[in-house]
Amino acid sequence: MTDARTDVASPRLAGGRGEPSPPVRARKPWWHRIGLTTSRRRALISLLIGVAIWEFVARVLVDGSLFFVPLTDVVRAGYDLTLTGELQHHAWVSFQEFFYGLLLAVLVGVPLGMAVGISTRVRDYVQPWISGFYSTPLIALAPLFILWLGIGIVSKVAVVFAMALFPITINTTAGIKNTDQDLIDVARAFGYSRTDIFRKVLLPSALSFIVTGFRLAVGRGIVAVVVAEFFGSRGGLGYLILVSSQSFAMDRLLLAVLLLAFTGVIGIGLVGRLERRLAPWREDMTV
Amino acid sequence: MTTPPMVSIRDFRLVRQTRGGTLLVLDDVSFDVADREFVAIVGPSGCGKTTLLKSIDGLIPRTSGEIAVNGTVVDRPGPDRGFVFQMDSLFPWRTVLANIRLGLEARSGDRATKNRTARDLAALVGLQGFEDHYPHQLSGGMRQRVNVARALAVDPQVLLMDEPFSSLDAQTREVLQEELLRIWSERSKTVIFVTHQIDEAAYLADRVIVLSARPGRVRASIPIELPRPRTLELKRTPEFIAIVDRIWQEIELNDSGRAARDADETQEARVNHA
Ligand SMILES: Nc1ncnc2c1ncn2[C@@H]1O[C@H](COP(=O)(O)OP(=O)(O)OP(=O)(O)O)[C@@H](O)[C@H]1O
Ligand SMILES: [Mg+2]
Numbered sequence: 340m341t342d343a344r345t346d347v348a349s350p351r352l353a354g355g356r357g358e359p360s361p362p363v364r365a366r367k368p369w370w371h372r373i374g375l376t377t378s379r380r381r382a383l384i385s386l387l388i389g390v391a392i393w394e395f396v397a398r399v400l401v402d403g404s405l406f407f408v409p410l411t412d413v414v415r416a417g418y419d420l421t422l423t424g425e426l427q428h429h430a431w432v433s434f435q436e437f438f439y440g441l442l443l444a445v446l447v448g449v450p451l452g453m454a455v456g457i458s459t460r461v462r463d464y465v466q467p468w469i470s471g472f473y474s475t476p477l478i479a480l481a482p483l484f485i486l487w488l489g490i491g492i493v494s495k496v497a498v499v500f501a502m503a504l505f506p507i508t509i510n511t512t513a514g515i516k517n518t519d520q521d522l523i524d525v526a527r528a529f530g531y532s533r534t535d536i537f538r539k540v541l542l543p544s545a546l547s548f549i550v551t552g553f554r555l556a557v558g559r560g561i562v563a564v565v566v567a568e569f570f571g572s573r574g575g576l577g578y579l580i581l582v583s584s585q586s587f588a589m590d591r592l593l594l595a596v597l598l599l600a601f602t603g604v605i606g607i608g609l610v611g612r613l614e615r616r617l618a619p620w621r622e623d624m625t626v
Numbered sequence: 627m628t629t630p631p632m633v634s635i636r637d638f639r640l641v642r643q644t645r646g647g648t649l650l651v652l653d654d655v656s657f658d659v660a661d662r663e664f665v666a667i668v669g670p671s672g673c674g675k676t677t678l679l680k681s682i683d684g685l686i687p688r689t690s691g692e693i694a695v696n697g698t699v700v701d702r703p704g705p706d707r708g709f710v711f712q713m714d715s716l717f718p719w720r721t722v723l724a725n726i727r728l729g730l731e732a733r734s735g736d737r738a739t740k741n742r743t744a745r746d747l748a749a750l751v752g753l754q755g756f757e758d759h760y761p762h763q764l765s766g767g768m769r770q771r772v773n774v775a776r777a778l779a780v781d782p783q784v785l786l787m788d789e790p791f792s793s794l795d796a797q798t799r800e801v802l803q804e805e806l807l808r809i810w811s812e813r814s815k816t817v818i819f820v821t822h823q824i825d826e827a828a829y830l831a832d833r834v835i836v837l838s839a840r841p842g843r844v845r846a847s848i849p850i851e852l853p854r855p856r857t858l859e860l861k862r863t864p865e866f867i868a869i870v871d872r873i874w875q876e877i878e879l880n881d882s883g884r885a886a887r888d889a890d891e892t893q894e895a896r897v898n899h900a
Contacts, residue, residue, distance in 0.1 A: 521715035528683055528709040529729040529780065539731075543719045620719045620760040 408589045413597065416590035425579075430598060432574040436492055437564050437602070440499025444556055448504045449549060452511025456545070457537070462512075473505040481567045490571040495564060502563040503556035510552030514545025543618075550614045557606040561599055630697060631658035632784060632816045633682060638691035640677055651677050653841040655691070664810060664817045666827035668873065669837030669845075675820045676712055678842065679786045682818065683709045695784060705733070708782030710790045712820075714769040716761040716776075722748060723757040725772050729780035747775040751805070766793045771802070778809065784816045792822065800858060803830060807856065824877075828852075828869050829861060836876045846876040 370380065390410055397409035404412070420426035454461045455469070481498050488494035518541050526536045568577025576595040583592035640652040651674040659665050667675055680686045682693055684702040693700045695707060703709075708729070716725050726744040748757050751771040761769055774790050791799045807830065810817055821827050827834045828850055836846040850869060852860060860866050 519715065521711060521713055522717060524680075524685055525709075525711060525715050525717075525728070527685060528703045528707075530703055530705060530732050532732075535732065540717075543717070546719075618719065620762070 404589055405587050406589065408593065412590045413593045416588075417594050420591065420594070426594075429574055429576050429579045429595070432492065432572075432578075433564050433568070433576040433599075434602075436495035436567070436575065437499055437560050439492075440496045440563065441503050441556060441560050443496070443500045444503035444507055444560075445553070447500075448507030448552070448556075449511050452508040452549075452552075453515055453541075453545075455508070456512040456515025457541070469505060469508060472501075473509060477501045477505075478563060478566050481563075482570045484567070485571040490573060495567045495572070495575070498567040499560045499563040502559040506555035506559060507549070507552040510548045510555070511545060514548025515541050517548065518544040546618055547614065550610060550617070553610045553613075554607055557610060558603060561603050561606075565599065629661060632661040632663070632696060633659040633818065634692075634694045635682070636692045636694075638678075638681070638693060639689050640674070640681060640686070641689045642677075650841040652681075652843075654843055655837075657835060657844055657847060659816060659818060662814050662816055663833065664819065664831045666819045666821055666831035666834045667837060668821060668824060668827050668834060668877070669842060670839045670877075671822075673837045673840050674842035675837060676788050678837075679709070679788050679818065679820055682784075683707050683786055685709075705780060706782055707784045707786060708777035708780055710774055710777045710785070710787040712788040712792070714761075714766070714773040714793075716769055716772055718761050721758050721760055722753055722764070722772050725761070726775045726779050728776055733780070743779055744775075747779050748772075750778070750809075751775045751802070767795065767798050770794060774802070774806075781813070782815070784818070785810075787817065787819045789820055789822065791826070799826075804858070806830065807854075811855070824873050825861060825866075825870050828866065828873060829856060834873055836873065845879075848873055848876065 375383070394409050394411065397407050397412075401407045417426060451465070455465050456462075478498070480501070484494045484497045484501075488497055522540050522544065523536060526540050531539065564575065565577035565580065568575040569581050572578045576599055579595040580592050583589070583595065635658070636656050638652060638655040639650075642649045642651050655678065667678070669675055677686065681688060682695070682700065684700045684704065684707075695704070717728065720728070723741065723744050726747050727740055730740040730743060745754075745757060748754055751774055753768060753771055753775070756764065756768065761772070764772070770790060770793055774787075777785060777787075791802055794802065803826065806817075809815070817830075819827070819830060831850055834848045834850060835844055836848070837843065838845045848869075852865060852869070
């Protein structure tokens with residue numbers, strides 16, 4: 340950095356200066372222009388190494404396709420299943436279960452977390468349940484949900500909802516509670532109403548915590564979909580994993596797992612994009 | 627005097643609840659501030675200066691005694707008072723302009739006018755060109771200026787300032803002191819200004835109030851009879867230095883006065899200072 344004093348120069352001096360001059364732009368290599376930034380290039384290299392190791396292990400070290408198959412076999416299985424339409428079907432079933440469950444969890448979890456954060460009374464009544472449920476391995480209740488709600492989509496949505504609700508609620512509450520008292524005092528000093536304090540102070544301040552809750556919920560939601568499908572279903576990627584493992588179809592099993600991982604990456608990427616959209620003032624930190 | 631005081635504090639006492647029990651922060655504080663008067667408050671750290679200022683703003687519930695502003699008893703913040711917080715409590719998700727606009731948003735009026743007011747104030751404190759920066763992109767001194775501009779934007783009658791220039795370098799501080807004096811005289815405001823810097827208090831104020839260590843009580847109220855408009859050269863005159871010395875004496879008297887209850891050291895302390 341430049342000398343800090345140049346920033347606090349007297350207003351007289353600062354007056355004529357205006358906008359700090361833009362940084363000198365270095366020429367960028369061609370791969371930047373097609374969207375391949377330095378960090379993406381590194382990610383790509385890392386993934387390619389992983390693929391190579393997978394291929395090597397499966398072709399050279401392991402023999403017998405009963406336990407492990409090369410990535411190229413998985414790709415072929417994906418191609419075949421796409422042609423028959425089975426893959427789209429399973430993916431669509433799982434996606435719906437995931438999406439509706441998560442949506443419900445957001446719609447319930449965010450307001451609930453806010454209420455707990457703002458009102459002591461609500462907190463006193465609700466907190467014991469939240470703590471209790473959060474420390475329960477709710478996924479273990481999946482068979483129960485299936486008994487109650489059948490092997491269709493509804494029971495899976497319920498499991499996803501149960502798994503995603505608590506991280507969202509707890510993080511929302513934490514975000515509200517973490518609001519700087521000084522900022523609330525500033526708003527009070529300016530005569531803001533309670534609603535305005537909520538809208539203009541608590542909510543923006545809690546935003547990054549809420550988004551962190553979403554991120555955790557995406558991960559838990561995917562686990563919930565798969566496990567719930569294991570316990571009883573007629574379709575979905577979890578179902579595909581289950582039947583493939585029973586028939587030792589490693590290529591299909593790994594295909595489903597890869598798709599789930601991919602969904603998780605995309606989901607978390609979308610949350611990150613949402614965060615940058617909602618909170619453009621945040622910057623990457625330097626350690 | 628026929629004109630009623632702008633701010634009137636009577637037998638004010640404030641107790642705070644802490645984990646360890648109750649804490650008497652301010653005790654038996656009484657003083658008046660006249661309309662258009664500039665009063666500085668000095669006192670040791672933790673003596674309750676911020677608490678007193680927040681009480682005048684109506685941010686802290688009172689324990690006993692009374693504070694009135696413009697003849698009305700204070701029980702909540704109001705548009706007649708503006709507060710400059712000790713920490714430059716800027717909203718990190720708002721740009722400089724949006725931070726300055728903060729107080730205006732609680733009022734009626736169209737957005738364009740509010741933006742224009744905010745822009746003018748940004749220029750007034752020397753931040754033109756930085757209106758769209760976020761607080762984390764500013765230096766400490768620039769953040770302090772936003773902090774001051776934000777309070778000025780709502781054009782309050784009484785300006786309550788809690789060490790507003792504390793994190794500035796000497797040069798910027800002097801420029802802003804001059805600016806503040808100019809705004810104060812042009813816009814005819816009443817200012818209550820908390821500071822740790824004795825020379826800052828003497829340079830700016832019509833009167834300096836010295837608070838004792840906690841519980842804060844008014845130890846002295848020293849009128850500063852230096853001519854206005856004051857310029858920076860004033861700070862080097864013997865009159866000014868004598869006044870600063872006088873305030874120092876009050877503060878030290880007050881410290882050694884406490885010690886004297888244990889050991890009779892009052893004389894010694896005075897001699898040492900002289
Ligand atoms: N929210 C609070 N709850 C309880 N006690 C508090 C609170 N805020 C401040 N105090 C106590 O009140 C006393 C006075 O605090 P205050 O902030 O008014 O001091 P100050 O004179 O402004 O000090 P400084 O010069 O360091 O800013 C301190 O002892 C502090 O511990
Ligand atoms: Mg203070």
